[in-house]
Structure formats: structure tokens, C-alpha cells
């Protein structure tokens with residue numbers, strides 16, 4: 001007689017199973033146990049051994065998939081040739097090519113475009129196959145689906161499985177169907193007992209198979225409800241709300257730390273459950289580092305697309321696919337060479353040389369914007385660069401020649417870029433990738449990086465499989481096809497962390513917890529978008545049809561997740577549930593339900609008292625940046641210092657920033673970009689205006705000096721010198737914009753100005769150096785202009801900041817230090833006044849410094865913004881400014897006053913490049929949240 005028992009959620013499935021097993025001493029080999037997955041096998045064997053008090057002959061333990069395979073091979077004993085998803089996609093592509101009515105019409109003609117749809121199609125066809133429906137019925141219904149040409153699904157279905165059989169492949173669904181169709185003929189008499197444990201939600205084929213087993217006399221079915229039995233103790237549940245995953249991990253680490261300090265056990269009876277693999281890295285870096293590596297075990301599937309080895313390959317292929325003629329984009333080259341696996345390729349035994357070489361190349365390419373596209377030969381012929389790097393990396397004992405560096409770079413190019421440039425098929429691509437990965441493994445320090453081995457093994461296995469696969473003969477038109485293939489197929493693979501299950505604290509995905517029992521559960525990301533979340537991808541078949549045919553629906557997906565959630569929670573003694581609440585993240589409906597149950601039980605109106613809020617960011621927000629004390633060396637440097645407007649502006653903004661930039665000389669890193677940034681544009685426009693107005697210096701400006709045609713030609717000439725002669729895309733648009741803006745400057749500002757009054761340019765880009773207040777000052781004045789008796793000092797601004805006041809005079813109280821940075825945005829214009837008045841001994845009332853905003857939408861005479869228009873007020877404001885400079889210099893030169901952070905970190909730090917040094921990177925997230 002078969003038997004069926006249902007146990008409550010709080011019961012231990014394995015213990016129940018063991019207690020019901022028929023044994024002959026220590027020999028369990030006559031029993032077959034079938035679980036939904038593979039993991040419980042380890043725990044069952046351990047449980048049996050513990051109960052037997054020593055070694056045992058274990059039962060045959062199968063996952064459902066393995067059990068079906070075992071039965072299938074009773075009918076077809078030869079080795080199974082499994083149809084992998086990519087092979088299926090290749091077969092479906094063949095079918096696709098033959099059909100008149102294709103999914104997506106002509107859109108998916110090439111194989112790389114078809115891959116995503118092919119993979120999805122295969123998944124749905126497998127489900128249909130599993131549904132064990134009569135073929136005629138299925139074809140009839142599929143043929144009636146007109147939406148999205150789904151009626152052709154019947155043809156894809158029939159032809160795919162016919163082709164697969166013809167080529168000797170089977171699929172999971174084919175095996176299930178075959179076993180379901182012949183289950184009555186299959187022999188299980190070799191087992192005196194068959195135990196099927198922990199199944200939930202069966203497919204149609206599974207139902208047929210297990211229904212038949214139920215009719216047999218020696219089978220025991222153990223099901224587990226996700227409801228607790230009446231009167232059974234509820235687990236102790238704690239809820240933690242954080243603003244993001246890092247907050248959750250912060251709270252988790254706090255709990256683990258406390259448990260360790262209290263010497264409470266953290267063994268295989270404790271589990272950290274990660275339903276979203278995104279949390280794995282923070283947990284590895286912040287929580288698991290509290291433990292000895294021998295004291296935990298990770299078992300979950302991690303997305304390949306998030307691994308550094310995939311990132312390396314993706315960067316490399318992105319670079320290769322930018323090739324036009326024999327040129328590639330500089331930005332993608334920089335991305336490739338700066339990947340940690342590339343820049344850490346050894347030069348002999350040294351690991352520093354390649355890094356220095358690649359950072360030098362990056363720096364040179366970033367500065368030289370004309371190199372938007374380049375050839376590998378150009379880089380390999382960059383003699384000056386090799387000479388500089390050779391000098392930098394050589395010492396007496398280790399001379400390095402430019403020639404050696406050149407050869408080294410050439411070898412790297414050949415073994416990476418060269419290897420993947422001309423692949424004729426997926427097989428060849430796979431072969432070449434394996435070679436590249438081997439090179440990286442052997443020649444770079446990558447293998448020393450954490451988790452390199454599981455990541456690279458998983459990736460290698462995927463490519464080794466491709467070498468042997470049916471799809472291997474498929475090819476793509478060019479490198480971008482192989483890049484698509486990488487991004488559409490390889491990125492979808494998972495890295496299986498199989499782990500050593502019986503060792504220490506378990507870190508598992510949600511599915512990996514199936515059928516297992518834990519005392520302490522730490523469940524992260526219990527958010528609605530994760531639990532239940534949504535099915536992996538949109539379903540092709542309509543939900544109604546899925547329901548009708550017993551295929552998985554969205555509702556089934558939710559139910560399955562709910563079942564596993566309640567099981568892991570109700571099966572434990574202590575549960576800690578973590579979730580994020582901010583922006584679009586909301587707590588899961590499962591958490592809502594648990595909170596609601598508590599409210600009902602306690603008769604409360606609010607759930608707030610059950611939830612602990614993780615305040616890690618608040619604590620960080622209270623942290624301050626430590627002021628930097630001025631050493632004797634720093635004081636000596638300050639004594640000889642030359643001040644400029646930008647130096648003083650930076651000091652006013654943040655004295656620590658001034659210290660890093662001008663005393664430590666740590667420069668802000670320029671980002672590599674294919675686009676021209678505002679700094680490049682600013683420099684370019686200054687150069688154009690200098691060249692354009694040079695002929696007018698020292699004489700009256702005339703209308704014929706201001707011809708737009710000359711301006712246009714000058715921009716053409718300088719643009720091609722600086723950024724290349726064939727600007728494309730954004731560079732082209734930018735050039736057009738500069739031309740338009742400067743022509744408008746001539747027509748709407750400069751020509752009217754000349755018509756209005758006589759003017760003469762006295763100087764362009766003039767450097768001025770003076771001594772004042774016991775210190776040296778310097779500045780470069782864009783344009784000095786004489787308008788009647790007035791001297792106008794113009795500073796070109798290519799951006800436009802509307803209401804930005806330079807000094808809010810009435811806010812400035814020189815005796816109140818905290819008012820300085822609030823009232824003064826920039827000392828630039830008064831500084832020009834100071835420089836020019838002292839240098840030329842001109843009365844300040846006759847000098848008017850002003851910004852000239854060239855970036856305004858509508859350029860006109862009003863794009864000048866003066867530093868205090870009225871001469872009398874200007875003189876008064878200038879007096880205040882001089883006092884400010886005096887006090888500022890006294891502060892800078894006072895050894896007792898350290899370099900201090902700004903009063904409001906939240907306003908100043910997020911834009912600062914030194915957040916890493918000050919430890920204020922958190923502010924960005926904090927102020928944004």
C-alpha cells in the first residue's frame with residue numbers, strides 16, 4: 001500500500017522522513033528517496049549517519065530531474081544527448097527561416113537578433129511539452145492564437161522536436177513526457193521502498209508519473225503544508241527596515257557580530273537566505289568577513305553578468321566591435337585596458353609595469369581629445385610614451401627599455417584583441433575566448449582576486465560547452481554579432497556556488513532552502529519586487545491559456561514563492577526579516593501579512609512597534625571629517641605660496657579641499673569620455689576668441705574686424721587641429737553649436753557694442769602678478785578693454801548661471817567667519833580689480849570687472865554681469881573684499897588653525913573629488929535618500 005502524509009510547516013521534513021524509512025541495520029540501499037532538488041541529499045545522509053551512530057550504506061537519493069532521467073534510461077539506456085538552450089535556439093532559427101509566418105516578421109532574421117526570442121520560445125515550448133496535451137488539441141488551440149503571430153507556435157513546436165529527434169537530442173520535457181507516457185511499464189521493483197518528499201505544485205507530466213507511483217504498494221509521499229498546526233509555537237520573528245540592501249546587510253552584520261560575541265552557535269542550523277543574488281557581495285564583504293572561511297558555506301546561483309570575468313570579456317568585445325576600418329574608439333580602449341584583469345597582466349615578474357603603462361596611456365588619451373578614434377599601431381608606435389614609462393619604471397637593478405614596453409603592449413594586444421577580431425563561428429569564438437581566459441589566468445594577477453576561480457570556471461564551462469555544441473557552427477556577420485551573443489546569451493548564465501553543504505553557517509538562495517530545516521533564519525530583501533517578484537521574463541503564451549492547460553501562470557509563480565517563504569519562516573525558531581523601504585522599494589506582501597497577523601493578535605492599529613529601523617546612515621551622518629593640522633613643512637610651503645582667485649575660492653569652499661589640491665597636489669582625475677566636456681569647450685572658446693581679437697589689440701575696434709565669416713573659418717581650423725578634421729556625432733553638433741553661439745556673440749553683442757561707443761582692447765589673456773598683504777597673487781585676465789575713461793576687465797564664461805551672484809554684499813560680515821563662504825561664491829572679479837589696480841596703479845572706480853556669459857540662450861548686450869555696477873558702491877565692496885582677503889590670509893598662515901571641513905558637508909562634499917580621502921562618499925547617498 002502506498003501512503004500519503006502531510007506534515008505541518010513547523011515540522012522537520014527530514015526527521016519525519018528518516019523516522020519512516022525502512023532499514024536493515026545500517027543499510028538503506030533498498031530505499032529510493034526523491035526530493036524536488038539536490039541539496040537535501042547531503043542533509044539526509046548526515047541525519048541517517050547521526051542516528052545510526054556511524055557510517056551507513058545510504059539510500060538512492062534523487063532530485064525529481066535525476067529520477068526522471070533514471071526512469072528514461074530504462075527505456076533508452078544509451079547516453080543522453082541533452083539539447084541545451086542555445087542549441088535549441090539554433091534549431092528554432094532554422095525552423096524560423098523556413099516559416100512563412102514568423103514570430104516578429106522579418107525582425108529576427110539574423111541569428112544574433114533571434115537568440116533572445118529563440119531562448120524564450122524554447123522555454124515555452126518545453127512547458128507545452130510538459131503539459132502532456134494531446135498533439136491535435138494543442139495544435140488546434142495554438143493555431144487560433146492570432147496575437148503576435150503566435151498561431152505559428154504550433155509549427156515551431158512540431159518542427160523543433162522533430163529536428164531535435166532527428167539529430168539525436170532529447171530535452172528535459174521530452175524525457176518527462178516519455179516517462180509519463182510509459183510509467184506503467186517502468187520497473188521499480190529493485191526498491192523495497194520509494195519515498196517522495198517535499199513536492200509542491202507539479203507539472204502535468206509529473207502528476208501522471210507520481211500518480212502512478214502512488215498506486216504502487218511500496219511508496220510513501222510526504223507533503224509539507226506551509227501552515228502551522230494548531231497550538232504549535234510560532235517562531236520569534238524580528239523585522240528590520242533599511243533604506244537599501246547595504247542597510248540591511250549592516251543590520252545583519254550587527255546581529256551576527258553580537259551572536260559571535262555571545263558565543264552562540266552559528267552552524268549549519270543557521271541560514272542567511274538571499275532571494276536576490278544582488279545581496280551576495282555585500283554579505284560576503286561585510287558579514288562573512290566576521291567569520292573564519294571554514295565556518296560558512298555559500299550555495300546559490302549568481303548571475304554571470306555581475307562577475308568581473310564577464311565584465312572583462314564584455315569590455316574586450318565592446319572594444320573589438322567598435323572597429324571602423326582599422327580604427328577603434330579611444331573610450332572603449334581605455335575601458336578595456338583599465339579593467340583590473342587587463343592592467344594587472346604581469347611584465348616579467350612585475351605587476352606594476354602594465355598598470356603604470358596603461359594609466360599613462362589613459363592619461364594621454366584623455367588629455368588629447370583629437371584621438372577619438374585610433375589604430376592599435378598608433379598606440380604601439382607611441383615612442384615618447386614608452387620612453388617616459390620606461391624611465392618611470394626602471395631602477396638600477398631593474399632596467400626596462402622602451403622597446404620592451406612596446407613589445408609587451410603588442411603582445412597584450414595580440415593575445416586579447418587580436419584573438420577575438422576575426423571569429424568565423426561561435427565555435428571559433430568559444431575557442432578563442434578560452435585562450436584569452438587562459439592568458440589572463442596565467443599572466444595576470446586575476447586569479448588572486450576573490451571568487452575568481454568559481455567565476456572563471458563557470459564561464460569556461462559555458463565556452464567549453466559551446467565548442468562542442470550544435471550551435472557552434474553558427475556565425476555572425478561581424479564582431480558586434482559576437483558581442484550581442486555575449487550579452488544576450490552568456491550574460492544570462494549563472495555561476496553555481498555549490499558549496500560544502502554541511503559546514504557552518506549556510507548562505508542560500510530561496511530555492512536552495514527547500515525541504516531543509518533551520519533554527520535561525522536571516523532572510524534579506526523581503527521586498528515586493530523580490531518576494532514574490534515577477535517571473536523571469538514575460539510569457540509568450542496568454543495567461544488564460546496557461547491556466548487552461550495547467551502551465552505555470554503568474555499566480556502560480558507567486559504561490560510558489562509564498563509557499564517557500566512561509567515554510568522557511570514557520571519552520572524556524574528565530575527569524576530575522578530584512579527589507580528596504582525607500583523610493584520604489586516596498587516591503588513584501590508576505591511581511592505585510594505577518595505584521596497584520598501580529599496587529600490582530602495584539603489589537604494594535606500600527607505595525608511600527610514591530611519594525612526596527614536600521615539607522616546606519618544617520619550614524620554616518622553624524623560623523624565629522626577630522627581637521628588637518630598644519631605641520632612645519634606645510635607652514636613653510638604656505639609662506640611661499642602664490643594665491644589666485646581659484647585658490648581662494650577653493651579655500652573658502654573647504655580648507656581641506658585646498659590642502660589636498662594645492663598642498664598635497666592631488667589632482668582631480670579626468671574621466672575618459674568620447675564626448676567633449678565643458679572644460680574642453682571652455683578652453684577651445686578662449687583660444688578662438690584670443691586668436692580672433694588679437695589683430696585688434698592696441699587700436700580702436702572697427703566693424704570690419706568683426707566678420708562672422710572669419711570667425712567661422714577660424715573655428716573650422718582650430719577645431720580640426722584640436723579634435724580631428726572629421727567631427728562626427730556629438731563633436732559635429734558641438735562644433736555647430738560653438739559656431740552659432742560665437743556668431744551670435746559677434747552680431748548681437750560685439751557689433752552693437754562697437755556701434756554704441758568707441759572701444760579698444762588693451763590686452764588679451766594677460767598674466768598679472770602682484771605682491772599685496774604680504775603675499776604673492778597672480779591671475780590671467782581674458783580681456784582688458786578701454787571704453788572711454790573706463791577699463792573693463794572681461795572674464796569669458798562659456799556656461800551660464802542665471803541668478804548667481806558673485807558676492808552678496810549685504811550678507812558678508814567680515815568679522816563673522818561663518819558668513820564668508822555663504823556670502824562669497826567667487827572672489828574672481830574683485831581679485832581682477834585688485835590685480836589690475838595694483839599693477840597699473842589705476843583707481844578702482846575706473847575699473848569694472850565683469851563676466852561675459854557666452855553660453856546664454858539669447859546673447860545680447862546684457863550678457864555682461866558686472867561686479868557692482870555703481871562706481872561708489874564698487875569701491876565700498878572692494879574695501880570689504882580687501883579686509884576679507886587679509887583675514888583669510890591670516891587664517892591660512894596661522895599654524896594654530898587647522899584645515900577644517902566646511903560647516904555643511906551635505907552641500908559641499910557631494911561634488912568634491914576628495915570624498916574618498918575624507919570618507920564622505922556616503923553623503924551622496926544620504927542626501928539623495
Ligand code: SF4
Pocket residue numbers: 625654655656657658660901902905908909912913914915918920
Ligand atoms: S570631501 Fe568634503 S570635507 Fe573633504 S575635501 Fe571635499 S568638501 Fe572638503
